Amino acid sequence: MQSLIQKKIIDLFDGNEWQSQRRYLTRRRDRQPFMSASVIAILSRCRNLHPALTAQIDACRTHLPQYQQGHLVYFWPVVNGMSRMPNALVLGRFKLFAADPDADTVCLQQLALN
Numbered sequence: 001m002q003s004l005i006q007k008k009i010i011d012l013f014d015g016n017e018w019q020s021q022r023r024y025l026t027r028r029r030d031r032q033p034f035m036s037a038s039v040i041a042i043l044s045r046c047r048n049l050h051p052a053l054t055a056q057i058d059a060c061r062t063h064l065p066q067y068q069q070g071h072l073v074y075f076w077p078v079v080n081g082m083s084r085m086p087n088a089l090v091l092g093r094f095k096l097f098a099a100d101p102d103a104d105t106v107c108l109q110q111l112a113l114n
Helices: 002-011 033-043 051-067 103-113
Strands: 021-023 027-029
Touching (some): 033 051, 033 103
Antiparallel strands (some): 021 027
């Protein structure tokens, strides 16, 4: 039973991140650190994890710093020093519309990484 649950958890990872989606008219993958960091912080407290799940957690943990610049963590991936909403419309690509680093995100990511 435990191994079946862990297999299902592994399937919920999408590459190096936990699956999350944003929905407008259609569903789009939403690359952001909140979900991944939350899941990693919870799972890292568990014992007797399957080696495949441990490997997935480590891959996700290695991937999280792409949202970071220095000690600050941004909601979306950092591209050329600026937080960029993935799959954004044209306006989402300008600095005026970039999300600033958030204290909650920084704290949550530090819990996941440390």
